[in-house]
Amino acid sequence: MNEPPPADAKLIPGRWGYLLLPALGVLLLVFVLPMINLGTKSLHLSTGPGREAADYTLQNYLAFFSDSLYWELLGWTSALGALVTVCTLVSALPLSYFLARTQSRLRPILLLLVIAPMLVSVVIRNLGWLPILGDHGFVNWLVLRSGAATEPFRLINNLLGVIIGLVHALLPFMVLTLTAVIQRIAPELEEASVSLGARPLATFFRVVLPLALPGIVAGSLLVFSLSISAYTTPALMGGGRIVVMATYIQQQVSTLLDYAKGATVSMILLVWVSALSIIALRFGKVGREA
Amino acid sequence: MSARWIVPALAGCILLFLVAPVVSVAVSSFSGGPIFVFPPAHFTLAWYGRIPSEYFSALLVSLEVGIGATGVAVIVGVPAGLALVRGYLPFSRALNSFCLTPLMIPTLVIGVAALQFANVIYDVFKLSLMESVLGLVLAHSAFTVPFVIRAVIAGQAQFDHDIEDAALSLGATPVRTFFTVTLPALAPSIASGAILAFLVSFDDVPVALFLGGGSATTLPVQIFNGTQFDLSPAILALSAIVSGGVLLSIAISGKIFGLDKFLGTGHT
Amino acid sequence: MSEVVLRNVTKKFGEHVAVNDLSLTVREGELVTLLGASGSGKSTCLRMVAGFLRPDAGQVFIGGADATRLPPYKRNTGMVFQQYALFPHLTVAENVAYGLKVRRLPKQEVRERTMEALSLVHLEALSERRPAQLSGGQKQRVALARAVVIRPSVLLLDEPLSALDLKLRGELQAEIRRVQQRLRITTLFVTHDQGEALGMSDRVAVMRDGRILQFDMPVVLYQRPNCRYVADFVGMTNFLEVVIRDRVPATRTNASRYNVALLSDPAFSWEVDGVEEVFAEGEKCLLCVRPENIRIADLDPNPLRVVVNKLTFTGDRWYVECTHSQDASVVVIVPGSKNVPSVGEKIPVSWAPEHGVLLRSGNARSSLQ
Numbered sequence: 009m010n011e012p013p014p015a016d017a018k019l020i021p022g023r024w025g026y027l028l029l030p031a032l033g034v035l036l037l038v039f040v041l042p043m044i045n046l047g048t049k050s051l052h053l054s055t056g057p058g059r060e061a062a063d064y065t066l067q068n069y070l071a072f073f074s075d076s077l078y079w080e081l082l083g084w085t086s087a088l089g090a091l092v093t094v095c096t097l098v099s100a101l102p103l104s105y106f107l108a109r110t111q112s113r114l115r116p117i118l119l120l121l122v123i124a125p126m127l128v129s130v131v132i133r134n135l136g137w138l139p140i141l142g143d144h145g146f147v148n149w150l151v152l153r154s155g156a157a158t159e160p161f162r163l164i165n166n167l168l169g170v171i172i173g174l175v176h177a178l179l180p181f182m183v184l185t186l187t188a189v190i191q192r193i194a195p196e197l198e199e200a201s202v203s204l205g206a207r208p209l210a211t212f213f214r215v216v217l218p219l220a221l222p223g224i225v226a227g228s229l230l231v232f233s234l235s236i237s238a239y240t241t242p243a244l245m246g247g248g249r250i251v252v253m254a255t256y257i258q259q260q261v262s263t264l265l266d267y268a269k270g271a272t273v274s275m276i277l278l279v280w281v282s283a284l285s286i287i288a289l290r291f292g293k294v295g296r297e298a
Numbered sequence: 299m300s301a302r303w304i305v306p307a308l309a310g311c312i313l314l315f316l317v318a319p320v321v322s323v324a325v326s327s328f329s330g331g332p333i334f335v336f337p338p339a340h341f342t343l344a345w346y347g348r349i350p351s352e353y354f355s356a357l358l359v360s361l362e363v364g365i366g367a368t369g370v371a372v373i374v375g376v377p378a379g380l381a382l383v384r385g386y387l388p389f390s391r392a393l394n395s396f397c398l399t400p401l402m403i404p405t406l407v408i409g410v411a412a413l414q415f416a417n418v419i420y421d422v423f424k425l426s427l428m429e430s431v432l433g434l435v436l437a438h439s440a441f442t443v444p445f446v447i448r449a450v451i452a453g454q455a456q457f458d459h460d461i462e463d464a465a466l467s468l469g470a471t472p473v474r475t476f477f478t479v480t481l482p483a484l485a486p487s488i489a490s491g492a493i494l495a496f497l498v499s500f501d502d503v504p505v506a507l508f509l510g511g512g513s514a515t516t517l518p519v520q521i522f523n524g525t526q527f528d529l530s531p532a533i534l535a536l537s538a539i540v541s542g543g544v545l546l547s548i549a550i551s552g553k554i555f556g557l558d559k560f561l562g563t564g565h566t
Numbered sequence: 567m568s569e570v571v572l573r574n575v576t577k578k579f580g581e582h583v584a585v586n587d588l589s590l591t592v593r594e595g596e597l598v599t600l601l602g603a604s605g606s607g608k609s610t611c612l613r614m615v616a617g618f619l620r621p622d623a624g625q626v627f628i629g630g631a632d633a634t635r636l637p638p639y640k641r642n643t644g645m646v647f648q649q650y651a652l653f654p655h656l657t658v659a660e661n662v663a664y665g666l667k668v669r670r671l672p673k674q675e676v677r678e679r680t681m682e683a684l685s686l687v688h689l690e691a692l693s694e695r696r697p698a699q700l701s702g703g704q705k706q707r708v709a710l711a712r713a714v715v716i717r718p719s720v721l722l723l724d725e726p727l728s729a730l731d732l733k734l735r736g737e738l739q740a741e742i743r744r745v746q747q748r749l750r751i752t753t754l755f756v757t758h759d760q761g762e763a764l765g766m767s768d769r770v771a772v773m774r775d776g777r778i779l780q781f782d783m784p785v786v787l788y789q790r791p792n793c794r795y796v797a798d799f800v801g802m803t804n805f806l807e808v809v810i811r812d813r814v815p816a817t818r819t820n821a822s823r824y825n826v827a828l829l830s831d832p833a834f835s836w837e838v839d840g841v842e843e844v845f846a847e848g849e850k851c852l853l854c855v856r857p858e859n860i861r862i863a864d865l866d867p868n869p870l871r872v873v874v875n876k877l878t879f880t881g882d883r884w885y886v887e888c889t890h891s892q893d894a895s896v897v898v899i900v901p902g903s904k905n906v907p908s909v910g911e912k913i914p915v916s917w918a919p920e921h922g923v924l925l926r927s928g929n930a931r932s933s934l935q
Contacts, residue, residue: 024385031378039440042415102308129501132537136319144335237404240503460651466638467645468665482655
């Protein structure tokens, strides 16, 4: 609403700063140090389960980038992420547009319906897909009943299941971002377009989409980085057959106890996600200035 | 003109897609007969009575960790959020970004880092944080603290600073103003930040998977293991109960604090 | 004694001087308004009296004591804010009682005085509501009750009515004035609305660029502005560039009568009465006449001949814009029920000598009380 009071009128002049120290201390302990440790671990070679050699080396990274296996992993995870992002974007647009423009009194409830699934644990949501997508589940019951096919579709415990699961998990993020973005576009612009003769769909592509583009990019980058770092959904919806970067990291760290390699791939994932976040922030800012 | 109905219809379909799994859990928890067969042979409440005890102990662990991590978050996060907005600190933008950075790190990476760091702690201090509630509380604090800080910063953006001046002009000292006016006025933001932080901690899988285990198995991890190795409809019953609890607390918070405040300080 | 004195007060924000060596006295029980455009320094002055800002130079006295270094919570001032600043987590009654509770008064007294204050503003029925449930006008009345219940030595109001619509503003102006007079609280009011200032105040200080240009009763400010800015800011004025011809023997003590001629057309001249300043022969200055004082008639032998340019009707009056030449135009107000000349018509206009005001052209003089 208004600015905090000028320096003259501060309540406790000069001493607010100390209140920040406990948080900095806690974050140092539970975040900074573990991350630094992770980074350093990636610079050592593994000598056995849970142990590393003492020298610093970039060998791990070199091994990663020179082995086509790892490039495939990175590429494949990114491709999956891109596909999921596109599907999420396309699915989110109608819902976001509706939420942004509707005057209905149901709007708060609808927003709640968007957010609520996010707050129920991913494992529970994945559980819920089984009765719907399973071989004997709801969808296949419809399919077989209507005679569209004679065999049930494999919709879960495979790649398709993972895609459905990820799109579902990330949809709320995209919807919330896009709804905010579209709301910032004055409705009068669409009215002007229609009054000049453009049909609603044309108005959408000519006016709304271009203006929403920075926000769309920011939202997509966010969803993309979330999907390439996803662990739980690929594990549960993939039936153990789908390996993404997160799965690989888990295998290295929990099963093989190769901490160094696990750390290395984690750092690479981290850098990839951070780069995307920074770009997304830039686009987010541009959208707000527009 | 049928065109007018396309957008709401599509929106409706997508909303259905969003709520489908949650509804499915609730509905399936009542179905008798072989698991995950649609349509259900008959309806029954039997599964609700057959939830294995390890799920309840896991629920308890999740609650302990959640309350612990949220408690830490509120205790250090509220002062931090206040300091960042009012402190006129040097490098305030950098400090701001630093405090919110953990929210941009994939939870998986936080989990791996936590596990490996716990090993280091064990090697150096002979203190075991693995498979312990304390370890999970500390690891979860990495994101619950930024959550609450962000909520407090957002709450102050909508804060009418004149009410502090009003209290001062009415004779209240700065300290008294802080406790009787500033904090109560920020309470809704703090509370909604805390509730969201709790839910994120409660729902977490990667960190609890890596760092927890044994007697410190959280509910999502228990369900995760159960889904992969030992699937029983009783899990659905428990999941339905938990989902109901989560939805209820969101609904109540939304009612008390107003949905905009709640959503405003939430995700993304 | 609850006089408020600002003595040679200066306040800077970085390079910008918001208040410039300003002195002002608000007498006990008086309502003084600081009137000015945004950036004139009026709110800054108010905040220095409240204690939220400390002057870089000069002193602030409240009730005779030097309050310059006192923090706001030790000054016993009551303040009403533009956006009401009601505590959102407290009910109306709790809001009003806040200052009393801080002073640790016994519960019974708190309850009584709270109810008394609420009935003063006619809001007893809403005592258990929360601010979010009130309308703008109701919120402002609660804010007023909260400020006066503590029986402050000074009541400070910072543009309290700017956020309200016109009709509500009028009602609350009357309410504030009524409460202030009844309780006889020394009051300092800040606004940019000259109608509000003139209607409510005992005295008004017109401010510009951190200085007071003129400080006097509303009637005097309106009839005898001391510079162009004040004449223009307070009400509507016509300005004519004139040159002094000669001075005529006074008809009133302490005041002279001057004969002036229109600079661009010396054929037209007038007498101006009641001038207290001294002007030299041949000096150029401004002749100010209020539109409502001008008649379309031949009141004197040589009325100003003008052509009607534009007519604007606002219901109760006509604004008749006329021009004599490029450098001389006037606006005349005619009651709405009367006939008006048509556009293009040539008419004579004149006014009485005591309705003219002579002002120096150029810089404003600041007038200290």
